Amino acid sequence: xxxxxxxGKTALDVxxxxxxxxxxxxxxxxxHTLAPGQxxxxxxxxRAVIETEAAAVAALGARLDGGFVDACRFLLACEGRIVVxxxxxxGHIGGKIAxxxxxxxxxxxxVHPGEASxxxxxxxxxxxxxxxxxxxxxTAELLTILPLIKRLSVPLITMTGRTDSTLAREAxxxxxxxxxxxxxxxxLAPTSSTTATLAMGDALxxxxxxxxxxxxxxxxxxxxxGTLGRRLLLHVExxxxxxxxxxxxxxxxALLATLEEMSRAGLGMTxxxxxxxxxxxxxxxxxxxxxxxxxxxxxxxxxDTVMTAGCVTVAAADLAAEALRLMEAKSINAxxxxxxxxxxxxxxxxxxxxxxxxx
Numbered sequence: 481x482x483x484x485x486x487x488g489k490t491a492l493d494v495x496x497x498x499x500x501x502x503x504x505x506x507x508x509x510x511x512h513t514l515a516p517g518q519x520x521x522x523x524x525x526x527r528a529v530i531e532t533e534a535a536a537v538a539a540l541g542a543r544l545d546g547g548f549v550d551a552c553r554f555l556l557a558c559e560g561r562i563v564v565x566x567x568x569x570x571g572h573i574g575g576k577i578a579x580x581x582x583x584x585x586x587x588x589x590x591v592h593p594g595e596a597s598x599x600x601x602x603x604x605x606x607x608x609x610x611x612x613x614x615x616x617x618x619t620a621e622l623l624t625i626l627p628l629i630k631r632l633s634v635p636l637i638t639m640t641g642r643t644d645s646t647l648a649r650e651a652x653x654x655x656x657x658x659x660x661x662x663x664x665x666x667x668l669a670p671t672s673s674t675t676a677t678l679a680m681g682d683a684l685x686x687x688x689x690x691x692x693x694x695x696x697x698x699x700x701x702x703x704x705x706g707t708l709g710r711r712l713l714l715h716v717e718x719x720x721x722x723x724x725x726x727x728x729x730x731x732x733x734a735l736l737a738t739l740e741e742m743s744r745a746g747l748g749m750t751x752x753x754x755x756x757x758x759x760x761x762x763x764x765x766x767x768x769x770x771x772x773x774x775x776x777x778x779x780x781x782x783x784d785t786v787m788t789a790g791c792v793t794v795a796a797a798d799l800a801a802e803a804l805r806l807m808e809a810k811s812i813n814a815x816x817x818x819x820x821x822x823x824x825x826x827x828x829x830x831x832x833x834x835x836x837x838x839x
Contacts, residue, residue, distance in 0.1 A: 560607030577681030617645020
């Protein structure tokens with residue numbers, strides 16, 4: 481046995497190094513012990529913040545005058561990109577506004593004002609419109625590049641909390657996003673002001689969306705990887721089973737043989753076709769349970785007597801989301817896909833929609 485230099489103790493006697501990151505009793509952060517009444521106080525503070533910020537946003541409605549409309553006119557006429565500028569918390573809000581504009585049909589991107597004065601100003605072209613955010617309207621980094629923006633002769637739209645500020649005076653359009661007070665009890669942390677600015681940015685984005693005739697399909701094209709994109713872009717033909725994967729039996733088939741075909745395909749149903757190959761009906765696991773409840777003989781019963789005629793179908797070009805809507809509305813788990821002649825060309829069930837991320 482190996483002797484460790486620990487006063488003659490063996491390896492078995494030495495306690496392993498305790499890693500504070502992996503000790504079970506140390507994982508996570510312990511909850512802080514609250515004093516009596518502090519829990520209610522915390523809830524009240526949370527509600528007060530939400531109420532203060534909600535009031536700040538509600539107050540914006542009365543300020544949406546001709547200036548807001550003119551700002552939208554500049555943005556609709558923009559032949560380049562909407563360039564959003566902002567420092568600090570306004571910069572974070574500006575990034576969100578730029579992303580919202582870009583995803584709703586108004587090409588936009590965010591430029592950090594500090595980086596703009598070190599070369600990134602070259603990203604702004606005469607075809608663009610600049611949207612600058614500053615609660616004080618006196619942000620030094622914005623005022624530094626203001627003469628250069630004016631020299632480009634691009635429209636300048638600002639959102640400020642002070643209509644008499646330098647930035648507001650120099651703008652072609654200034655949108656007033658002032659608030660009576662911040663939700664922060666110290667009156668220091670940008671809270672109500674940033675929420676109001678974000679809301680004004682959303683107002684611009686949605687006004688532009690509506691004016692451009694931007695549709696749900698347009699939105700999906702800029703969100704192809706998201707759940708919404710899949711719901712709006714994925715078609716039945718993209719996920720349906722085809723060819724030999726589609727179970728089918730002709731009219732006059734014994735129920736036992738029909739069950740063998742259903743088991744082969746594993747979709748929980750089968751199409752029943754007429755002599756011309758057109759869909760005559762469908763037989764599902766649910767139909768089987770109902771037939772067995774009636775005591776039918778699976779060897780002697782023909783599929784014609786137990787199938788569901790006039791079943792719900794979809795076309796290959798239909799949206800997968802429409803197939804999901806039909807399944808939910810009819811309380812069914814599978815659909816057959818038919819062509820213009822009424823012949824089955826595919827099949828899909830709820831599992832296919834789940835795998836595709838439509839559900």
